[in-house]
Amino acid sequence: MVTIDLNSDLGEGFGIWRLTDDDALLELVTSANVACGFHAGDPSTMRRVCERAAANGVTVGAQVSYRDLAGFGRRRMDVDPPELRDDVLYQIGALDAFARAAGTAVRYVKPHGALYNTVVHDESQAGAVVEAVAGYEAGLPVLGLPGSQLLRKAAAAGLPTVPEAFADRAYTPEGTLVPRNRPGAVLHDVDQVVARCVEMTTQGTVRAVDGSTVEVGARSICVHGDTPGAVEIARRVRKALEGAGVRLSPFVGAG
Incomplete structure (x- = not known):
């Protein structure tokens, strides 16, 4: 039986503002990428999401970002590697405090937004992220794009690597994500999203924007929590x- 993890970006509100339907998505996903306060999230939100994740048996992961609350972490920043390392380390530790208070712990790390895309190719920033993860906990898995510098450097550092695919994002022929500022970068046709997820899971491939076939080999599929209709998308993806x-299960245990 094929097994896949279903993850989503959660806790992406701030103060009185709510962006993701955390409670509904935590009924559907197996892993939660929780914002750590740098692109979204705040202490109360982090604690609430960790508590609900623990209650539902959902694995908690730290979704680390550039220090870019105003830009939702989607603006690339030229951060010196030592500073980026410390920013990432800070975020992991902050979320882990709330996770442990909820009876669980941070079980993996995933970059968010512009940082995620930057560490696909940028060796220095990828190395900074890996150094932070390894410095926090040896053996902490890293979730990222297949073939990325992030996963290469994580593997070289002895960290478990988890390749992921995206349910609602368009792919280039090279296997990277189409930038969000380009038309068609985010998919909204639920039938198309569902069919892609089944193909990615059972066949290990996805169709790129030029019609070519890209191998993904994913162990986890991401449904973005801030995509309109995210709960319905996640529900239909899981059902399909x-x-x-396909067996839905976290790639690392929640306990």
Whole structure:
């Protein structure tokens, strides 16, 4: 039986503002990438999401970002590697405090937004992220794009690597994500998203924007929590995967 993890970006509110339907998505996903306060999230939100994740048996991961609350972490920043390392380390530790208070812990790390895309190619920033993760906890898994510098450097540092695919993002022929400022970068046709997820899971491939086939080899699929209709997308994706005989399970335990 094929097994896949279903993850989503959660806790992406701030103060009185709410962006993601955390409670509904935590009923559907197996892993939660929780914002750590740099692109979104605040202490109360972090604690609430960790508590709900723990109650639902959902694995908690730290979604680390550039220090860019105003830009939602989607603006690339030229941060010196030592500073980026410390920013990432700070975020992991902050979320882990709330996770442990909720009876669980941070079980993996995933970059967010512009940082995620930058560490696909940028060796120095990828190295900074890996140094922070390894410095926090040896053996802490890193979730990222297949073939990225991030996963290469994580593997070289002895960290477990988890390749992921995206349910609602368009792919280039090279296997990277189409930038969000380009038309069609985010997919909104639920039927198309669901069909892609089944293909990515059962066949290990996805169709790129030029019609070519890209190998993904994912162990986790991300449904963005801030995409309009995210709860319905996640619900239908989960149902379709289970209907195709796929077992939904976190890639690392929640306990």
